[in-house]
Amino acid sequence: MSTTTIPASRAAGKRTGLSFAGVLRSEWIKFRSLRSTQMLLGFSFLAVVGVGAMAAWLRGTIVDAIMQSGSTVATRPGAIPSGAPKLTIEQAIASANAQGLNIYGTPIAGIQLGVLILGALAVLLISSEFGTGMIRSTMTAVPKRLPAFFAKAIVLVVVSYILTLVAAFITFLISIPIMSHYGITMSLGMDGVLYSIFMGGVYVAGVALAGLSLGTLIRSSAGGIIVLVALFFLLEIGTQLLGLVPGDFWKYVGQYTPSVAGGRMLEIGDKAAFITPFAGGMIFLGWILLLTIPAAISLKTRDV
Numbered sequence: 001m002s003t004t005t006i007p008a009s010r011a012a013g014k015r016t017g018l019s020f021a022g023v024l025r026s027e028w029i030k031f032r033s034l035r036s037t038q039m040l041l042g043f044s045f046l047a048v049v050g051v052g053a054m055a056a057w058l059r060g061t062i063v064d065a066i067m068q069s070g071s072t073v074a075t076r077p078g079a080i081p082s083g084a085p086k087l088t089i090e091q092a093i094a095s096a097n098a099q100g101l102n103i104y105g106t107p108i109a110g111i112q113l114g115v116l117i118l119g120a121l122a123v124l125l126i127s128s129e130f131g132t133g134m135i136r137s138t139m140t141a142v143p144k145r146l147p148a149f150f151a152k153a154i155v156l157v158v159v160s161y162i163l164t165l166v167a168a169f170i171t172f173l174i175s176i177p178i179m180s181h182y183g184i185t186m187s188l189g190m191d192g193v194l195y196s197i198f199m200g201g202v203y204v205a206g207v208a209l210a211g212l213s214l215g216t217l218i219r220s221s222a223g224g225i226i227v228l229v230a231l232f233f234l235l236e237i238g239t240q241l242l243g244l245v246p247g248d249f250w251k252y253v254g255q256y257t258p259s260v261a262g263g264r265m266l267e268i269g270d271k272a273a274f275i276t277p278f279a280g281g282m283i284f285l286g287w288i289l290l291l292t293i294p295a296a297i298s299l300k301t302r303d304v
Helices: 002-014 018-032 035-069 089-098 104-109 111-132 136-143 147-183 193-219 221-243 258-265 277-301
Strands: none
Touching: 002 089, 002 104, 018 089, 018 147, 035 089, 035 104, 035 111, 035 147, 089 104, 089 111, 104 147, 111 136, 111 147, 111 193, 111 221, 136 147, 193 221, 193 258, 193 277, 221 258, 258 277
């Protein structure tokens, strides 16, 4: 009797085991059912679009000032020297791009706010489970642990990418009449526009994955968000101060921070004494892996 009962029990266990598709569906339900998550996503969308629209107006005024002043250096609107020959709109746009204003990057000008909000949301997605003890229920349902982590990562990456993509396209549509007022023809055919839109989604999704990894490693909402802000906002400022140290080496350290490398990934063309967009993408990927791999190992090996 016992020899037939045990295999049946094992077979039943296998039939009722939670597949990765089931884990992914469970994480998606948890993610979208929280009112706070819905509010943060909505606020992130509005912030990206709003800042992008303001950036379109500001860049338009700067391009107009460059064109009217006849100078390749951006000037304060209204401070136009009399008698200076005007530049063409193409020359003014090229000058603005050379100074880092990147007219083609206007649709993603507001993603830094999206990075901050979605990165913090990613930290909270798992750190809150550690704080409330809900992580034990999650790991009881998914004993192997890593499928739960990867399911959360997929949900975050896909949602972050799609939200950023939609917000960038909406910003692009809003920017068309704003830029047109200053004589700038904003279109998807402009070099770098489509590239920046699609890569902007990659950048935000990467930061969201970094936030999830920090929440897994630190297991504290406040601590994870502080480290995230330090990595993607404060570290760049700190490395700029290193440029005051004698020696050429310190002048270029800032290029390898995640925010600068990721920002370079969104640009097109090469710059003198600066990493290429491809190198920026590889450095940004390296930072994400530097956080994600230890996070996965930590979740697998540490007690919950």
